[in-house]
Amino acid sequence: METRQCGPIGRPRGFDADEALERALLVFWEHGYEGASLSSLTTAMGISTTSMYAAFGNKEQLFRKALERYTEGPGAHLAEALREPTALAVATAILTGTVRSTTRPAHPHGCMGVQGALVASDSGREVRDLLVAWRDNSYSCVHERFRRAVDDGDLPQEADPGLLARYVTTLAFGIAVQAASGVGRDELQEMADAALRNWPLT
Amino acid sequence: METRQCGPIGRPRGFDADEALERALLVFWEHGYEGASLSSLTTAMGISTTSMYAAFGNKEQLFRKALERYTEGPGAHLAEALREPTALAVATAILTGTVRSTTRPAHPHGCMGVQGALVASDSGREVRDLLVAWRDNSYSCVHERFRRAVDDGDLPQEADPGLLARYVTTLAFGIAVQAASGVGRDELQEMADAALRNWPLT
DNA sequence: GGACTTCTGTAGCGATCGCTCCAGAACTCG
DNA sequence: CGAGTTCTGGAGCGATCGCTACAGAAGTCC
Known part of the structure; x- marks a missing residue:
């Protein structure tokens, strides 16, 4: 079987996950984990809740990734x-x-x-x-x-x-x-x- | 018109407001204002939500009174x-x-x-x-x-x-x-x- | 083209939020 | 006693919570 170069299968993501995470980070930073509601987060990220869950898992995992980004930024x-x-x-x-x-x-x-x-x-x-x-x-x-x-x-x-x-x-x-x-x-x-x-x- | 000694009119309060406030203080202290739900507060206070509202106004006023108590305690x-x-x-x-x-x-x-x-x-x-x-x-x-x-x-x-x-x-x-x-x-x-x-x- | 995979928005899930309505209980009056 | 007042619990209000089912859109494969 031959390995071949292939792009990602399926519909490509319609937003920049890195920039969306940065926006989420700012909301968590300002309001805290529980003070940041999903609607405020997704509004700031510019995406729907479905896209957020597909990309980051859930609110807690989004926070963990935002914290990593905070630590490195x-x-x-x-x-x-x-x-x-x-x-x-x-x-x-x-x-x-x-x-x-x-x-x-x-x-x-x-x-x-x-x-x-x-x-x-x-x-x-x-x-x-x-x-x-x-x-x-x-x-x-x-x-x-x-x-x-x-x-x-x-x-x-x-x-x-x-x-x-x-x-x-x-x-x-x-x-x-x-x-x-x-x-x-x-x-x-x-x-x-x-x-x-x-x-x-x- | 003659002034006369009279107790408080109406059904007397069935709980110690001071002790209830102390219990609420501990919940606010441990979980914060937004982390303390009304149900967790009233459970700790041992009263119903109706009694809490009658005695303290609302959640925010309860917090303010708890903060006063904290400052003095x-x-x-x-x-x-x-x-x-x-x-x-x-x-x-x-x-x-x-x-x-x-x-x-x-x-x-x-x-x-x-x-x-x-x-x-x-x-x-x-x-x-x-x-x-x-x-x-x-x-x-x-x-x-x-x-x-x-x-x-x-x-x-x-x-x-x-x-x-x-x-x-x-x-x-x-x-x-x-x-x-x-x-x-x-x-x-x-x-x-x-x-x-x-x-x-x- | 058709099969397959992934991302998208809408609509809405059950649960909980702070809060209130209401009828009855428990007291002081006359 | 009845009238008046206040406190009580239960039941439930509209809103929001985090989260998901679903169908269609947008890509890569053969």
């Missing part, structure tokens, strides 16, 4: 920050990146990983747990990066990488809450700078 | 902290109180003022704005307390009360997010202690 500053050469540079980049991404004009304010489903009804428990794991993973990455900084001698031997990671992530989550409340970018940036003035918390 | 540590004699004692009491109240065993984890409605659908916008104002008021109270500390010479003249207040409230909101994610009390308390080791942020 607006939330990419974390992964980038971890590649900074020193622990202080990592911490600075995390907080600066968080301030910038949570207060971007013409974007939803706050962090999708925080406000996407900080609490939920019973039917949203799985998504809430997904975001708990998302935040815990953020902490773990920072923790491990700081542990490496201790091993490298970048951080003093007596420094507590776990405590430092908890400090930085707590500030980041707090910044996300402040941003969601409408607090301005410059004020948060000043505060972030001041919070790291005494690194690594002597 | 589990959230009272803020008002108490503001009465501490020094700015450092105020900041320490705020963070310690936040850690304790957001990680209390057998209570919902996190802060109702944060997770009650950090985001919402269109129909919940008013409650979201109510909590934005609630958080902003918390910041303002701390801000004013620190301003007074500067006037009193407790904080150095060059200290920025607004920045310090933003720092403390950001940590408190961040602690609330961490607690809602299941992070333990002791770990958060250690972090809070470390965060104030360099007060007032030189």
Whole structure:
């Protein structure tokens, strides 16, 4: 049997799935998982509910894919920050990146990983747990990066990488809450700078 | 016409409104405004929807009264902290109180003022704005307390009360997010202690 | 062309949402 | 007692929830 080049069989998709996901991401980011209704999502995506279900599965899977896209897009500053050469540079980049991404004009304010489903009804428990794991993973990455900084001698031997990671992530989550409340970018940036003035918390 | 002692006219209420409000508070605290359905609320309160509406008005007014109760109960540590004699004692009491109240065993984890409605659908916008104002008021109270500390010479003249207040409230909101994610009390308390080791942020 | 596969919009499913109508129960009055 | 007032549960309102059945449209195959 001969393999042959063949395009996809059947009627081709009438919309750009990537752009539709981006639109859904913005709705989830602004209103949260349960605050975003299917009708508001499909309206923003410009497609019917049938097309959404065919392309993404269901609302929860759409949210999971939107969260992945968020992590690699607006939330990419974390992964980038971890590649900074020193622990202080990592911490600075995390907080600066968080301030910038949570207060971007013409974007939803706050962090999708925080406000996407900080609490939920019973039917949203799985998504809430997904975001708990998302935040815990953020902490773990920072923790491990700081542990490496201790091993490298970048951080003093007596420094507590776990405590430092908890400090930085707590500030980041707090910044996300402040941003969601409408607090301005410059004020948060000043505060972030001041919070790291005494690194690594002597 | 003679005034006379008279009890309340009509059939007396068959439940303790105060205790019912407490039960509703716990449901709102755990699931948020929109995540708490009327049926889950009335079930927890032990009354019918009719009784709830007669006693509290509607869901939004029930939430407002629950928030007041929260502020005077589990959230009272803020008002108490503001009465501490020094700015450092105020900041320490705020963070310690936040850690304790957001990680209390057998209570919902996190802060109702944060997770009650950090985001919402269109129909919940008013409650979201109510909590934005609630958080902003918390910041303002701390801000004013620190301003007074500067006037009193407790904080150095060059200290920025607004920045310090933003720092403390950001940590408190961040602690609330961490607690809602299941992070333990002791770990958060250690972090809070470390965060104030360099007060007032030189 | 006809067979096959996939995407599309409409229409509507059962369930739940917040909320209200209504008749009766439980009290204070005169 | 009867009149007046308020609280109670049940039953159900219209609207919206997430989701799906269905038939037709739009492609690739032979």
